[in-house]
Amino acid sequence: DAKTTQPPSMDCAEGRAANLPCNHSTISGNEYVYWYRQIHSQGPQYIIHGLKNNETNEMASLIITEDRKSSTLILPHATLRDTAVYYCIVRVGGGTSYGKLTFGQGTILTVHP
Amino acid sequence: DAGVIQSPRHEVTEMGQEVTLRCKPISGHDYLFWYRQTMMRGLELLIYFNNNVPIDDSGMPEDRFSAKMPNASFSTLKIQPSEPRDSAVYFCASSSGYTFNEQFFGPGTRLTVL
Numbered sequence: 001d002a003k004t005t006q007p008p009s010m011d012c013a014e015g016r017a018a019n020l021p022c023n024h025s026t027i028s029g030n031e032y033v034y035w036y037r038q039i040h041s042q043g044p045q046y047i048i049h050g051l052k053n054n055e056t057n058e059m060a061s062l063i064i065t066e067d068r069k070s071s072t073l074i075l076p077h078a079t080l081r082d083t084a085v086y087y088c089i090v091r092v093g094g095g096t097s098y099g100k101l102t103f104g105q106g107t108i109l110t111v112h113p
Numbered sequence: 114d115a116g117v118i119q120s121p122r123h124e125v126t127e128m129g130q131e132v133t134l135r136c137k138p139i140s141g142h143d144y145l146f147w148y149r150q151t152m153m154r155g156l157e158l159l160i161y162f163n164n165n166v167p168i169d170d171s172g173m174p175e176d177r178f179s180a181k182m183p184n185a186s187f188s189t190l191k192i193q194p195s196e197p198r199d200s201a202v203y204f205c206a207s208s209s210g211y212t213f214n215e216q217f218f219g220p221g222t223r224l225t226v227l
Contacts, residue, residue, distance in 0.1 A: 043117075043204050043218025044156070087156075100169065101216065103156040 004088045009108040012082075018075040020107050022088030025069040031092050033064060034101065035073045037084040044087065044103070047073065078111045085109075117219035119205050125225045131193040134222045137186055138207030146206040146216060147180055147190050156204075162188065195226045 005023040012018040024033065034049040048055055048062045050071075055062040061074040075082055087106040118137040126132055138145045146161040160170040165182045173180070177196070182188040192199055202223050206216040 038156075043206070043221055044216075045218065046215040049215075100158060100161070102158070105155060 004090055004104055006086075006088050006104065006107045008105065009110070012075075012078045012109060012111050014080060014111055014113050015077055018078040018082065018109055018111070020073040020075075020086050020088075020109060021070065022073070023070045024088070024090045027068050027090050028092070031090050033062065033068075033071050034089040034091065035060070035062065036087045036089065036101070036103070037082075038087070038106070039081075039084040047086075078109075080111050080113070083109060083111045117205055117207055117217055119203075119219040119222050121222060122220065123223045123225075125227065126195055127227050128196055129194045130226075131191065132195045132199075132224060132226075134190040134192075134203050134205075134224070136188045136190070136205030136219060138188070138205070139209075139217055140186070142207035142209045142217075143185070144208045144210065144216075145182060145188050146208075147188070148204040148206065148218075149201045150204065150221075151201045159190070192224075195224075197226045200224055200226050 032049050032051050035047040036044040037047055038044045047059050048057055050062045050064055052064055052068055062071060064071045085106040085108050087103050089101050117139055120135045124132060143164050147159040148156055149159055150156045157172055159172040160180045161168055162182045165185060178192055180190045202221045204218050204221045206218040208216045
């Protein structure tokens with residue numbers, strides 16, 4: 001699975017958009033981009049995933065560049081409860097490695113008043 | 114749905130003792146995962162099951178660790194004998210093949226081995 005690079009930490013003001021970048025320059029054509037987050041003392045929580053098209057759900061939007069070498073997770077109106085570690089994960093969908101998610105160090109997002 | 118249930122939530126034991134962690138996945142999910150999280154190593158996948166069968170146990174650190182899934186609604190992770198370096202938070206997660214890798218995590222078990 002492709003390796004990802006994320007900034008170790010970011011800050012965001014409450015009510016503003018939080019844009020979390022992720023580089024995955026070695027991504028293969030059959031690899032998906034997943035985002036999870038982990039709020040302090042809780043288990044990780046799935047946010048969103050995509051292959052090449054931009055995706056949006058009730059939690060966030062995922063923007064994937066045309067060459068797929070990087071992506072951005074957007075929390076449109078960050079709240080204090082969005083303070084968490086955000087993990088960008090790239091892996092093949094399906095096949096013998098189905099199910100395996102490899103978590104890196106992630107980005108610590110701090111939302112402040 | 115109650116979500117993934119793990120027990121105990123906290124466990125303190127002494128070195129050399131046997132430790133058993135328990136997990137009840139979400140009903141209907143056919144994949145179950147055990148992870149370990151430490152400050153030094155982050156979140157690591159230990160083992161995962163599909164339809165109660167272990168698929169990949171390459172993350173299990175050594176023979177002191179074993180995991181079983183006797184039925185679709187229950188799994189255990191056992192450490193025998195436990196060592197201080199096993200102190201960590203252990204998470205169980207489950208997913209359905211139809212939700213394409215959205216894994217639902219339990220609250221975790223914080224293990225402290227003295």
